[in-house]
Amino acid sequence: MTGYDALAEVYEWLISDAKLAPAEFAASFDDVLSLLPSNAHVLDCSCGTGQLAVGLAGLGIQVVATDASETMVRRTAELSEEFGASVRTVRADWEELPDHFDDVTFDMVFCVGNSLHHAVGARGRVAALESMSRLLRRGGHLVLTSRTWELVRAKGSRLDVSDRLVRRNGRDAVVVYRWDIAPNWEEEHHIEIAVAQVDAAGSVLVRSELLSCWPYRYDELEVELHRVGLRMEMSTFNPEAENYMVVASKV
Ligand SMILES: C[S@@+](CC[C@H](N)C(=O)[O-])C[C@H]1O[C@@H](n2cnc3c(N)ncnc32)[C@H](O)[C@@H]1O
16 A cells, blocks of 8 residues: 555546646656567556556567555556557556566666655665666666656645646546645655545545655755666756656667
8 A cells, every 4th residue: 555546546637638648648758668678568667647668668679567545456457458559557656566477588677757765764775776676687777757756846845726627537636736745855745635526526536645755856866866877878867857868778
């Protein structure tokens, strides 16, 4: 139980329009996908509801999708079936990945969409990255996207309420994020997320979850990638931007 099982049921209200269509989500990684050999094997190790995994499978890539949340894995399998895609799904925490897959199995591992901050502290983060690194073949790539925690922490604890209704499956919802920023970087932080669906009669149905996270600075991530045998090859980090992507290769 990672704290995503309730949110998994309403996750489409949390993902951007651009990530909803599997093909579009996969296409947003066109540049990194050009690094893959033909007949590539790819792992999405925090697959969420599966849009990326299904989009990659649609490109003819052999895809395995894992997630710590049983409900997320089920939703990925359902999406895969809906699209007639061939995605193998496995419920696995990052640290359990080596129990499921041999070392040097994948050409690319994705850990995207603000996932890594759920690893418990620096120790948990390095253990998670170590698992991802072990599964990569030499020269294979880890693709990671992240919130810019430097920016998130600078804004402090706060409530963010969506300024528009988010419409999915014909239903509108207000999305609320409550950020609980601890005094020190190393401490457990919390994000409480609520999806409040409003129906035509004005009734409101709320699903919410309190998520734990452990932020990290970009500089720390760089050192940690190095520690697990990954060399940073590309980075979009910009301290003023909300998110960034890094691509690191297995040495
Ligand atoms: C913000 S969601 C991102 C989902 C998806 N990658 C996306 O871009 O929409 C974070 C995901 O990380 C998963 N997660 C959290 N802790 C995890 C862990 N220790 N091992 C594997 N997955 C984990 C959650 O279950 C959730 O599906």
